Amino acid sequence: MIGLSHYLIVSALIFSIGLMGVLRRRNLLMLFFATEVMLNAVNIAFAAISHYYNDLTGQMFAFFIIAIAASEVAVGLGILIVLYKKHGTLDLDDLASMKG
């Protein structure tokens, strides 16, 4: 029988994969993918816990996150295209213009 803890473990694993992506990737586009992965990991956890407690609030929250993530991606991708046009690359190591 698959229970709450299984869902949470899957969620944690996916979150970790996303986090690793954020930390290790150098390409901005890949960073975006990684953040999406983290967001969806959280969505899984929300949905699972919502079901466990028979409370719809969590699932509602997941919907909100999906909506916000979609708009964020729309804005983010727009920025990425501009960046790419300007610098010809999306590699973070080449974009470090604000070194202290």
Place this chain on the structure above:
Amino acid sequence: MMENLVYIALFAPFASSLFAALFGMSPRQTFVGIIASLLLFTSFVASALLAYYVYTTGNSIHVTMMEWISAGDLTIPFGFLVDQVSVTMMTVVTLVSTVVHIYSIGYMDHDKSFNRFFSYLSAFVFSMMILVMSDNFAGLFIGWEGVGVCSWLLIGFWYHKADVTRDENPSISPSWAANEAFIVNRIADLGMLVGLFIIYWNVGSLQYDVVFSALPNLSGSVLNAAALALFIGAMGKSAQFPLHTWLTDAMEGPTPVSALIHAATMVTAGVFLVIRANPIFSMTPEVSFFIAALGTFVAFFAASMALVNRDLKRIIAFSTLSQLGYMFAAAGLGAYWIALFHLAAHAFFKALLFLGAGNVMHAMHDELDIFKMGGLKKAMNWTYAYMGVASLALAGIPVFAGFFSKDAIIETAFNEGTYVLWAILVLTAGMTAFYSFRQVFLTFHGKARYDESTLHPHEMYKFVLIAMSPLALLAVIAGFFMGGFQTFVTKLLPDYVMSEHTHHLIWVLTAVVLVFAVGGIWLAYKKYANGLKRDEELENSFIYKLLANQYYIPQFYEEFITKPYAMLSEKMWTSVDMKIVDATVDGIAKLIYKSGDGSRKMQTGNLSNYLNWMAVGAVLLLVVAAISAMLG
């Protein structure tokens, strides 16, 4: 009406000071001196009218200008009290100040800081007026500190002069002397403050009337402590032993300053304090006797140093010290009104003497050594007459002011049965006569001992000589007002009359004092009237050297107080201040700087690195949250 006069008397010098200050940085303007003198004269007229009012009606005027300090139970108003004692002081102070202001127009003629000088001088008079007019101890203390600051400013008026080496002082300059005066007074002021604290702690007020009416409820030890502490303050301002060295060094200042501040007014503030607080001192016979004994000692001690000194101004400074000793002797013996009378008479003739000395300095191009003068009588008739009159008054020759006031003090010492004090005071009277006339004869008689081909002494300006005449007149006639003065001030001060026994002997006592005074003058005449004959043997004797070096007290202070203190300060600076205090402060700054410099490396500009740091932060927070959750 009377209230307005009080404010005019008080604030005219203040207005004068502010007015002169407007021109403080600009070149010499004669009208600044004239307006300052006029304002001072206004103040004098107001004081004289107040004196007349108080004299005729016997009332005192008490005004409260405003609330000054009001905190919890402590209320101190800016209140002014014009009664018999303060009105006497006001009249004396404003009269002498007016004369000195006019005198300064002539004396400071060639000084480029002419305007600044008047600003300081008037500020001093304002402070002095606050000191004498205040109706509470706190106001008196403000005036007390105010005159101290002005004294500092004026002694150091020629602050640009470099240190020079003199016989008595290894190194002296106006700024050095100013600092010495200020620091010595600071030491004494601590005593004064302690006295005020004791009074406030035990009475709960600093108003004179409240304090004096509460005195019977206080214990003897409290009274003794308060009286002693107040007297320590008086000792500093009035330069009593062992805090006397600053007064002679203060002669580095311009001569009008010496006349006004260091002879006639400020130095008598200590005597004024004892007279003002006479209810306290009357209840503490031990402290009062100590004051009388110390005063007598200082009278003799200072006179002895004046015997051999060669510096014109320092001789007069020593005589000021000596006369202050007389005043304290009288006040300590309970004859407060006699002390006040001597204070007033002394202010007139001593200011005159100093101003005369200023004329001599002016004529001799700042030469002060009386061994290098002589024969000035021809060129300086007026000054000779003035200084002669002032010296006769100082020596206590009949009809002159000093005779009445000083004789009364000496009689008081006899009347109280303190025969030792009496004998010392009589002997001192003889010494006073000797050194005053030694100076007069050496300066004005005999042959010129300066280079007559290069130096042509000339008399001071006419208007200056005329301005000095009121002082000369008072030095002659002030004594005749003694009886009237007694009835006037004893309405407030306890009366003091000689006993039957003393009254019988009064002719004998007067004759003894006169023999000493005339004897002193005669001795000075024999020795010095026909020129100076140096006596090598005498000048090399131990006593002469001891006196000429002021009992080696300045050297003693230098070696055993100033130098060890400087060494201690140096040690504290290098070991405590630098190694502990500074090191701590610098350490904190360095730590922050280093940590900032170190963490600056985080700022790579690379988003990836920032994200890594963010993750580290998040993990840290998680750890903290987890630990705190586990701990409960």
